Amino acid sequence: MDNLYRDFILEHYREPHNRGTLDPHDLHFADSNPTCGDEMSMTLRLDDAKERVTDVAFDGRGCAISQASASIMTDELRGMSLDELRQLDPKDVLENLGVPIGPARLKCALLGYKVLQGAVIGAEARWPDEADVLAGGSAP
Amino acid sequence: MDNLYRDFILEHYREPHNRGTLDPHDLHFADSNPTCGDEMSMTLRLDDAKERVTDVAFDGRGCAISQASASIMTDELRGMSLDELRQLDPKDVLENLGVPIGPARLKCALLGYKVLQGAVIGAEARWPDEADVLAGGSAP
Amino acid sequence: MAIEQLATDILDGAALRADFPVFDRAHRSGQPLTFLDSAASAPKPRAVIEAVADAYGHHYANVHRGIYELSEDATARFEAARKAVAGFIGAPSDREVVFVRNATEGINLVAYSWGRTNIGPGDLILSTEMEHHANLVPWQQLAAESGATIEYVGITDDGHLDLDDLQLKLARGPRLLAVGHVSNALGTINPIEEISAMAHAAGAIVVLDAAQSVPHMPVDVVRLGIDFLALSGHKMLGPSGIGALWGRRELLEAMPPFMTGGSMISKVTLAGTTWAEVPLKFEAGTPAIAEAIGLHAAIDYLDAIGMENVRAHERFLFQHAWDALSAAPGVRLLGPASPDEHAAVISFVLDGVHPHDVATVFDGHGVAVRAGHHCAQPVMARYDLPATTRASFYVYNGLEDVERLLAAIRATRTLFGVG
Amino acid sequence: MAIEQLATDILDGAALRADFPVFDRAHRSGQPLTFLDSAASAPKPRAVIEAVADAYGHHYANVHRGIYELSEDATARFEAARKAVAGFIGAPSDREVVFVRNATEGINLVAYSWGRTNIGPGDLILSTEMEHHANLVPWQQLAAESGATIEYVGITDDGHLDLDDLQLKLARGPRLLAVGHVSNALGTINPIEEISAMAHAAGAIVVLDAAQSVPHMPVDVVRLGIDFLALSGHKMLGPSGIGALWGRRELLEAMPPFMTGGSMISKVTLAGTTWAEVPLKFEAGTPAIAEAIGLHAAIDYLDAIGMENVRAHERFLFQHAWDALSAAPGVRLLGPASPDEHAAVISFVLDGVHPHDVATVFDGHGVAVRAGHHCAQPVMARYDLPATTRASFYVYNGLEDVERLLAAIRATRTLFGVG
Numbered sequence A, B: 001m002d003n004l005y006r007d008f009i010l011e012h013y014r015e016p017h018n019r020g021t022l023d024p025h026d027l028h029f030a031d032s033n034p035t036c037g038d039e040m041s042m043t044l045r046l047d048d049a050k051e052r053v054t055d056v057a058f059d060g061r062g063c064a065i066s067q068a069s070a071s072i073m074t075d076e077l078r079g080m081s082l083d084e085l086r087q088l089d090p091k092d093v094l095e096n097l098g099v100p101i102g103p104a105r106l107k108c109a110l111l112g113y114k115v116l117q118g119a120v121i122g123a124e125a126r127w128p129d130e131a132d133v134l135a136g137g138s139a140p
Numbered sequence C, D: 001m002a003i004e005q006l007a008t009d010i011l012d013g014a015a016l017r018a019d020f021p022v023f024d025r026a027h028r029s030g031q032p033l034t035f036l037d038s039a040a041s042a043p044k045p046r047a048v049i050e051a052v053a054d055a056y057g058h059h060y061a062n063v064h065r066g067i068y069e070l071s072e073d074a075t076a077r078f079e080a081a082r083k084a085v086a087g088f089i090g091a092p093s094d095r096e097v098v099f100v101r102n103a104t105e106g107i108n109l110v111a112y113s114w115g116r117t118n119i120g121p122g123d124l125i126l127s128t129e130m131e132h133h134a135n136l137v138p139w140q141q142l143a144a145e146s147g148a149t150i151e152y153v154g155i156t157d158d159g160h161l162d163l164d165d166l167q168l169k170l171a172r173g174p175r176l177l178a179v180g181h182v183s184n185a186l187g188t189i190n191p192i193e194e195i196s197a198m199a200h201a202a203g204a205i206v207v208l209d210a211a212q213s214v215p216h217m218p219v220d221v222v223r224l225g226i227d228f229l230a231l232s233g234h235k236m237l238g239p240s241g242i243g244a245l246w247g248r249r250e251l252l253e254a255m256p257p258f259m260t261g262g263s264m265i266s267k268v269t270l271a272g273t274t275w276a277e278v279p280l281k282f283e284a285g286t287p288a289i290a291e292a293i294g295l296h297a298a299i300d301y302l303d304a305i306g307m308e309n310v311r312a313h314e315r316f317l318f319q320h321a322w323d324a325l326s327a328a329p330g331v332r333l334l335g336p337a338s339p340d341e342h343a344a345v346i347s348f349v350l351d352g353v354h355p356h357d358v359a360t361v362f363d364g365h366g367v368a369v370r371a372g373h374h375c376a377q378p379v380m381a382r383y384d385l386p387a388t389t390r391a392s393f394y395v396y397n398g399l400e401d402v403e404r405l406l407a408a409i410r411a412t413r414t415l416f417g418v419g
């Protein structure tokens, strides 16, 4: 854990980027982390062609890891196409987070990713397979 | 087991006493050993006052222990009152059998007793509690 | 109450730790392990680990059906374990003790077997807002399937079961009250004798979730006046995979089986089947043999300490921890303040730090606590919290663990800049 | 086939016995233990006993929910065990493997969850006359509760499943066929690939009771073409209290939960509950954690031997034992004669001696066999027998055990004056 709560994580936690709810919006989804019940919602605005993200915001309360991860991930979304969002690799989300995530905190770190997938794919979006995401990673 | 299959046990097995079915009879019951499915039936005749046993017979196939035990037990029943039958102690049945019975063969040794209780008390007769019967006995 | 006023501790937690190999393990934090998650599952003493190994190594065979030495031996040990469980909870007969995997299965057994026979459309089932999901969801499911109604007894602000609300709801004639002895999310000890008397007066049977009480205090099913009790072996120093359901014999005998298969039948034909006597009727298939034997060893271990002493020790630790945490800045405590009404399970919130982060930071200091909803989401909803951090104590804990907990709290507040 | 014509054995049973502490135990007969009841439950190798002790001693905590090192460690090991089971039976995904207590619970889970959702009045369920009670009574119960009909595929005189009868009954459009891979009462190996193809062509799903096959031969759920498979850890050198249900993912996902409680939910409110993803949806409460880890060790042990080798070894022992018993006076054998169709489970009757007496006399010679109906009373009824004696073999057996079995038979016949 020593290098989990690095300064930038705590900063993102205290002052998350892209926080709130966009109104109007094109896409919206809310979901929760089954291990702790934390809830997060996300709204996205698309360009006129309804193809690319022009703006994004997330809301809800959660732990430092879920907040920082959503804050960092949403910073990257503007300009991306829906297809790119669908193909977003959860491993990249973890890598962007930049701190070592083990299985116990994986769902925290991927809550934003899961909500984003829900917004793009719908309710059938699933939690990524733990073993796949952590394979070759920093897991214990 | 060395002293389980003593000669008299094998003799009772090969030529059981009181074998068959009494017709007419006053009491009748059939039951089975849940651990092996062996079935045994018993018929009893009572005196005119319907109080004392005048004759008894058992039938069905089973192992040497169940057959010898029923053979030996039924030899003792003539002249006994229904009350005495009801109060028959399963420990005495084991003692009359005269060979050491452990928990694995207890139901074999008590099948005749159980069927007799069924004939006297009815279907609600229960298997005696294993621990009670074996307490202080020769069980492992 | 000030710490100075308390009696000295009755057990030496540090000395008992020597019996538990897990405390020898090097923790990645480099710190000694301060294990404060016994309410989730307890470490095992060497006596239990060795009893299981010995059972597998020298006394193992399938039970009940074998006519050979090893099977008779295994059967005798398995049945001795049943007697030990019966004795531990004051059951009138070991025939009333059904081995199950865990408390959850015990409760599901009652919900499926007693429930589907006795609950119908329009009937009322009572559970409480304080329950672990294990004593709530099975009743919700039963209600949904049977067309019954389910209602929940509320919790007061200070974490008691609301007995006025209970009385009101009992007046509506529920068939069953499902209630926990000790709340794993709040630590509350419920007054079960009183509650059973109220429920019985209203004609309801009482299903007690004793998962958090049997490991930590003397429990006597007759004195409590309940009808069913469920417990988990793994929370009382025993193996995983073994638990027990106790039920009053008349009730168990009148119930249909839950799972079916080998060992629980009297006679099977293609046309139909009759059942074995209780408790075998409820134990379909090969049971958790070595695990039952291990549970026996756990009971022997606890009996050697004495359950009154376990309770006194935990009461002592609770008082110290509660007082210290009450005095610590930024800590909000849940549940009743009185040590008579609160087991050594302390749920708290640290202002400005999410419980998940608390647990991770604590782990870095060698302090193992639970963070989350504790499988009691309605309790979290009741207090409008997403989650709490929970520290729970057992025989191997001591005042030094309270100190380390406090130090970890201070360190967490500093790291998050809220201290 | 004469004994001389057989190839030499591929495994050295006597050498493997050194891995199993139970064979060090002094038997009351004064004889070495000839253990021929592995079909009921198998002894444990040291590797399994030590894996369980190590899990309890150094890697034990509750799984899934703990944010601390010990719980992460336990969770990783528990989930690795799931992967090992999936790999052992060729499951496409470990998400399709549900941990249960034993094969019996696995089958009950399908009967309750899939059954109560998919079976209604007038539907037809097929089981067989050859089934263990575990794969028969749950379906009888389901039929009785749901108003469905249950029928049983017959057995031929020489102990095969009657495939003509199966075809006739499949023509009536059953929803489900419950069938065993290997009969524990006859030893018959059923041609499951063929049977699944027939069942699927008729629109029935196939529930395979693999309790007697997975421990003894390579099993691949995809190749067999089945829909569900149930197994017991204790029959494959693993701990008691742990088994697995495999099911095709679409089926598992569409099914409602069986037991409910902690760990299997997504969200619980007083108004209602939603479920976790498979397999967690089916694992309510604290699972048999150390037992799953022990099962992993058993799988590693068997994999190191190689399941093809296990099968070849048992085939060799079967041939010897079958030939010798066929030649022995007063012995009547049940089941198919071909080693391709008969596992190393030999059910027999000794003329003039009841199986219970056989087992007791054998025990006096250190030979542990099973006597009774083997939880397959319909098989006994089919052959008009009250019971049989059964000798079953595993990796630690060798030709010397066949010899001791024959000697015990001779001694029994002499004692009973029938030899």
Ligand SMILES: Cc1ncc(COP(=O)(O)O)c(C=O)c1O
Pocket: C262, C284, C285, C286, C287, D039, D040, D102, D103, D104, D105, D132, D134, D135, D180, D182, D183, D184, D209, D211, D212, D232, D375
């Ligand atoms: C063919 C078969 N099916 C099912 C079972 C039941 O196994 P368990 O008792 O482990 O559930 C057995 C074990 O006796 C068996 O032989």
Ligand SMILES: Cc1ncc(COP(=O)(O)O)c(C=O)c1O
Pocket: C039, C040, C102, C103, C104, C105, C132, C134, C135, C180, C182, C183, C184, C209, C211, C212, C232, C375, D262, D284, D285, D286, D287
């Ligand atoms: C109060 C309470 N009830 C029931 C349970 C369920 O216990 P298990 O998971 O052993 O079935 C728990 C354990 O978390 C508990 O704390």
